[in-house]
Amino acid sequence: MIALKADGTVYAMSEPMVLNYVHAASKDMNENKEIVFVKEDGNNHNPVPALCTAPTASRHYPGGTTDVVVCSVEPSDFGTKTYKLRYNGKWVNGLPDMEGRNSENDKNGFRVTMVNPKAGTVVTHTVGGVTTNYVLKPLAVAEAFLPESNAALCNDINFTTVAQFGWSMSDLPSATMIPTAIPNLGQSAGTSKFEVLGRQWRRISLSIRAFS
Amino acid sequence: MKRNSTWKTVHRYGVYNKSTGAKVSLTGGFGYDYTDGSTATRGFISPNGAWFDNPTVAFTAAAPTKAVTAQNEAKTPYTLSWAPGKLSKKVAVVEALKASGPNFFTAWVDNGGEVDVRITNNGGTYEAKYYTMGTSTQIANPFTASVGDDSSSPIIASEITSNKWLGWMHSPEKRTQIYWAGGASISFYQETNMSADATLLGKTNGAGNTGYTTLYAVENRAIADATKFPVEAATWVASTTDAYEYGRVNASADVRFYFTALNPPAGKLARTLYLDVNPAGPDAGDKAIMFNFSANERSKEYTSFAATPVTATLNKTGSNLRISNGHTSPWSLGIQRWQVLLTPHFTSGALVRLGGTTQ
Structure with a gap:
């Protein structure tokens, strides 16, 4: 499949650029963190079985029959592996990811990228024996709160008064602090434009009367 | 949940030159809008091929192009051009x-x-x-x-x-x-994908070279059985030969093929590999190395390019077209039609050779 431009010539797509990334936990945005998720048994590539429990025959996705496993992943699990990333001008592909769920009872899954290099991480591109250094910069990042395993830490949270949220009513902005949009008539050089604005103001005032 | 600890997933990275700070600018694929009948829908094209949200869309030999509009501010118009295979240089x-x-x-x-x-x-x-x-x-x-x-x-x-x-x-x-x-x-x-190579697609004039590039098989076992091409659906389903062997011929080195340009010879499809049966350039007896039907993995239907859709199970054990069990990737229907091997000495006007393999 090719795309032809309006003049009949071919829309040429660049060959994807292959970038060499040598992983280290210290290069990862999630260093020292661990994400735990549930997935169906069967795909032994992402993550590898060693990071997951044995299949649980009594646990399945809603309506499913495949056994689920529970996987725990942290950046150090990937050691110093080398990844060949492919950059096509819009996306960098090749970092291990997969779809997981918070529990087997969830109907919807979420995509987890398990290796997420920090901004400024160096990757290399080699052509004809010449290596050039490039850096990665995250342009779109999603964050998911990690679960707190110690439920007792939530025991003291009480939301019966505003103060227990950590702020008071006086912290709320008052109406006078909210700026009101005022037409800049000084920039309305033409008479006709001023008249249009005038009609808009009349229409607004009529509306107010109607409601009052 | 911990309110002070999150797992970050990066959905998009930019790539920048470490020395100059310049963003690497590549011409990648793009998303597009198009109309399927009266239904507005969308898709995207990448070096791996094109994706259509509406799975009923199929290009055919009779309708090999589709007008789309890029999902950019200028809404740039493009014409997607279908070809029954992909030419690669290895x-x-x-x-x-x-x-x-x-x-x-x-x-x-x-x-x-x-x-x-x-x-x-x-x-x-x-x-x-x-x-x-x-x-x-x-x-x-x-x-x-x-x-x-x-x-x-x-x-x-x-x-x-x-x-x-x-x-x-x-x-x-x-x-x-x-x-x-x-x-x-x-x-x-x-x-390397050669399907969009400007030299190959631009062949328009020249003695014996009007609208095509001549290719020769470099080894035996090339896809040179003229009786097998183009492949009809019914024939394919009934065949007991797997995809890799289908159409191959022993002692086929130096068998002649040609690859057609954007403006192909009369009566030939653009960007298509032909077996030059009478090795004197394009003529009526040449055979396109292609499947003469499209298949929809979701509906289990195949559509002959010359007839109406037929609901059938294209279950052919060991082939790339086994779609009934749900395990075969759909791209085997859309991309892996044929693949040829060009020598690394590919230059304009030079003899280009291939080792034919179906995939």
């Missing part, structure tokens, strides 16, 4: 293994299924050991065949010399099949 590449630390590959073994293969330099002798995937558990006897593969005797060059099949592995890093002959390097093919 160049053999030799690359040195890391001298220290393990080099990771995967392979299928008799006792363990898909496993890790780790090749290391042991005092100048490279050796391979097999491990249960993702673990440090070495497989003591991965092969039923009597090869020296126990824990104390890893695979080395002499073993591969006697059992050459041992050298085939997959590289997760390079995402391709590699061959290790037992030494300090591996070899693999680097494949």
Whole structure:
């Protein structure tokens, strides 16, 4: 499949650029963190079985029959592996990811990228024996709160008064602090434009009367 | 939940030159809007092919183009041009293994299924050991065949010399099949898509070269059986030959093909590989190396390019067109129509040779 431009010539797509990334936990945005998720048994590539429990025959996705496993992943699990990333001008592909769920009872899954290099991480591109250094910069990042395993830490949270949220009513902005949009008539050089604005103001005032 | 700890997932990275800070600018694919009948829908094109949200869309030999509008501010119009296959150039590449630390590959073994293969330099002798995937558990006897593969005797060059099949592995890093002959390097093919090559597509004039480029098979077993092409659906389903062997002919080196340009010879499809049956250039007896139907994996229907849709199960064991069991990837229907091997000495006007393989 090719795309032809309006003049009949071919829309040429660049060959994807292959970038060499040598992983280290210290290069990862999630260093020292661990994400735990549930997935169906069967795909032994992402993550590898060693990071997951044995299949649980009594646990399945809603309506499913495949056994689920529970996987725990942290950046150090990937050691110093080398990844060949492919950059096509819009996306960098090749970092291990997969779809997981918070529990087997969830109907919807979420995509987890398990290796997420920090901004400024160096990757290399080699052509004809010449290596050039490039850096990665995250342009779109999603964050998911990690679960707190110690439920007792939530025991003291009480939301019966505003103060227990950590702020008071006086912290709320008052109406006078909210700026009101005022037409800049000084920039309305033409008479006709001023008249249009005038009609808009009349229409607004009529509306107010109607409601009052 | 911890309100002070999150897991960050990066959905998009930019790539910048470390020295200059300049953003790397490549011309990638793009998303587009199009109309299918009266329904507005969308898709995207990338170096891997095109995706249509509406799965009923199919290009045919009679309707090989579709107008789309890029999803950009200018709403740039494009015409997508279908071709029944993909022309690739393959160049053999030799690359040195890391001298220290393990080099990771995967392979299928008799006792363990898909496993890790780790090749290391042991005092100048490279050796391979097999491990249960993702673990440090070495497989003591991965092969039923009597090869020296126990824990104390890893695979080395002499073993591969006697059992050459041992050298085939997959590289997760390079995402391709590699061959290790037992030494300090591996070899693999680097494949370049030539389907949009300006020289090939621009062939318009020249003696004996009007609208096409002549290609020759470089080896036997090329797809040169004129009785098999173009492949009809009913014939394909009834055939007991698998996809790889279909249409191949022994002693077919130097058999002549041609690849048509954007403005093809009269009566020929653009960007299509033809078997030059009467090797004198395009004529009515030449055969397009293509399937003469499209198939919809979701609906289990195939549509002959010359007739109406037929609801049928294209279940052909061992072939790329097995769609009834739901395990075969849809792109095997859309992309892997034919693939040819060009020599690395591809230059304008030069004789270009190919080793024909169907995939």
